Amino acid sequence: MDDHHATVESVFRNESGRIIAGLIRVSHSFDLAEEAMQDAFAAAVVSWRAEGVPANPAAWITATARRKLIDYARREQTRRNNEDQLLYEHVLRSHASEEEMSRPFEDDRLRLIFTCCHPAINKEAQIALTLRTLGGLTTPEIARAFLVPESTLAQRLVRAQRKIQQARIPYEVPSPDRMPERLSAAQAVLYLIFNEGYSASSGDNLVRRELCADAIRLARTLTELMPDNPESMALLALMLLQDSRRDARSSRDGQLVTLEEQDRSLWHLDQIAEGTRLVERALGRRNVGPYQLQAAIAAVHAEARTAEETDWKQIAALYGILNASQGSPIVSLNHAVAIAMSESLDRGLALIDDLGSTGELDSYHLYHAARADLLRRLGRNREARESYNRGLALTTNAVELRYLRRRISELDVLP
Amino acid sequence: MRYMMLIYSQEMETATPQARSVVAAAHRAVLDETQLRGILRAADPLEPSEMATTVRVQDGGVVVTDGPFAETKEQLAGYYILDCEDLDEALAWAAKIPTGCAGAAGCVEVRPIRQMPARVPVNG
Numbered sequence: 001m002d003d004h005h006a007t008v009e010s011v012f013r014n015e016s017g018r019i020i021a022g023l024i025r026v027s028h029s030f031d032l033a034e035e036a037m038q039d040a041f042a043a044a045v046v047s048w049r050a051e052g053v054p055a056n057p058a059a060w061i062t063a064t065a066r067r068k069l070i071d072y073a074r075r076e077q078t079r080r081n082n083e084d085q086l087l088y089e090h091v092l093r094s095h096a097s098e099e100e101m102s103r104p105f106e107d108d109r110l111r112l113i114f115t116c117c118h119p120a121i122n123k124e125a126q127i128a129l130t131l132r133t134l135g136g137l138t139t140p141e142i143a144r145a146f147l148v149p150e151s152t153l154a155q156r157l158v159r160a161q162r163k164i165q166q167a168r169i170p171y172e173v174p175s176p177d178r179m180p181e182r183l184s185a186a187q188a189v190l191y192l193i194f195n196e197g198y199s200a201s202s203g204d205n206l207v208r209r210e211l212c213a214d215a216i217r218l219a220r221t222l223t224e225l226m227p228d229n230p231e232s233m234a235l236l237a238l239m240l241l242q243d244s245r246r247d248a249r250s251s252r253d254g255q256l257v258t259l260e261e262q263d264r265s266l267w268h269l270d271q272i273a274e275g276t277r278l279v280e281r282a283l284g285r286r287n288v289g290p291y292q293l294q295a296a297i298a299a300v301h302a303e304a305r306t307a308e309e310t311d312w313k314q315i316a317a318l319y320g321i322l323n324a325s326q327g328s329p330i331v332s333l334n335h336a337v338a339i340a341m342s343e344s345l346d347r348g349l350a351l352i353d354d355l356g357s358t359g360e361l362d363s364y365h366l367y368h369a370a371r372a373d374l375l376r377r378l379g380r381n382r383e384a385r386e387s388y389n390r391g392l393a394l395t396t397n398a399v400e401l402r403y404l405r406r407r408i409s410e411l412d413v414l415p
Numbered sequence: 416m417r418y419m420m421l422i423y424s425q426e427m428e429t430a431t432p433q434a435r436s437v438v439a440a441a442h443r444a445v446l447d448e449t450q451l452r453g454i455l456r457a458a459d460p461l462e463p464s465e466m467a468t469t470v471r472v473q474d475g476g477v478v479v480t481d482g483p484f485a486e487t488k489e490q491l492a493g494y495y496i497l498d499c500e501d502l503d504e505a506l507a508w509a510a511k512i513p514t515g516c517a518g519a520a521g522c523v524e525v526r527p528i529r530q531m532p533a534r535v536p537v538n539g
Binding site for chain 1: 416500501502503506525526527529
């Protein structure tokens with residue numbers, strides 16, 4: 001690839017979130033900001049080839065996009081619509097401070113996160129909008145990552161942007177009384193993005209990696225912009241700790257490798273170190289929340305040099321607290337597994353059977369897989385096989401299917 | 416920006432006078448406060464949906480039917496029109512509007528009112 005082309009691409013990936021956040025502030029419009037930014041990037045491809053890459057590419061894009069905005073405003077002004085007139089004046093007024101525009105406010109990105117994750121926009125659109133405006137992903141890339149047709153995704157984005165405009169969803173950092181609720185909504189969106197990238201389901205691998213990287217980048221932004229929130233810190237930690245295992249969690253032929261079987265030398269130690277540091281710092285704030293507990297659990301796993309060294313007692317205790325504050329059948333299931341590993345397999349199995357007695361988890365494949373796993377460890381192979389088979393019937397995920405089939409075939413060679 | 420708050424509630428014939436007066440007081444509080452701030456543009460309660468008549472012009476004819484356009488558990492019971500800075504402000508007001516005689520049975524739909532170009536009055 002040409003040098004300037006690579007530069008354009010990397011500026012887009014890394015800086016477009018910042019750039020567009022500032023453009024939205026001056027234009028009061030997602031549409032115009034996006035159009036201006038795209039035009040500026042298009043201009044960059046031509047101009048940088050001819051004249052070389054400028055010293056500060058992001059500032060060049062911003063300044064060019066700003067001039068585009070003014071062009072649009074002039075064009076619109078001739079239509080003499082009241083609202084456009086306002087926009088025109090607004091852009092012109094702020095034009096005086098072009099200097100300031102090329103040093104975007106950090107606040108802009110924070111505003112943008114909260115706007116994209118506003119509860120008045122539906123969840124899928126929140127995710128798409130966040131990736132598109134802040135994550136530097138293109139519409140086709142997002143469509144590929146979520147396995148939806150490009151036209152569906154494009155429509156979703158258009159609808160969300162129109163709602164922001166027409167229902168006047170504010171472009172601002174929420175007031176303190178709304179902050180806790182809005183912040184947890186934003187955190188949830190970032191974690192969904194991460195999980196979409198991390199989950200083992202099918203889809204374009206490269207794009208999935210990009211989703212994880214984007215989620216981490218955005219979580220980092222959130223912690224930089226709101227450094228006092230321990231849950232944001234913990235969310236970043238949780239992502240880093242999970243992502244640190246990315247190279248170990250599937251084999252070269254695409255098989256799922258469980259935590260227990262992973263080659264721990266493939267874990268990324270720098271991410272583990274950073275994640276662990278962040279968890280400790282978050283817990284030091286003495287305001288425990290669900291991300292902190294999950295990150296702490298991930299950190300305990302990460303600390304163990306071998307699977308046998310895992311401090312299951314501590315993990316069980318952490319799941320116990322999580323279960324008490326944020327009880328869900330899935331958390332209870334994990335709690336039961338941790339007790340099985342730390343106290344006794346029989347006790348864990350009894351807890352799992354208790355959980356199953358409500359029938360709520362009957363259709364959850366991982367419930368059967370977890371139960372099967374304990375039965376296997378207990379040497380109750382026939383029952384284990386039965387449970388693996390029930391799990392098998394309930395999953396459509398190719399990687400998990402292969403994993404469960406492998407377990408069953410391993411049992412088949414035993415009596 | 417003007418927003419219309421559409422109140423949907425279950426129509427409770429059986430609500431006690433006490434329950435009704437609690438709802439009425441909550442409405443009064445919203446009315447007073449929005450009026451004081453100068454953002455109240457309109458607000459009205461509606462008669463129950465069994466008082467509704469639906470008119471549909473189709474195939475050149477007029478079809479009149481008894482009842483609301485859709486039989487749903489929650490029916491349009493009233494509305495507010497408030498002039499708010501943005502959606503967040505509108506949502507905050509909507510949360511204060513009581514939704515039913517029984518208390519919580521219902522919801523408020525918040526819709527921005529479309530801006531239309533000013534019309535020139537017919538007779539000057």
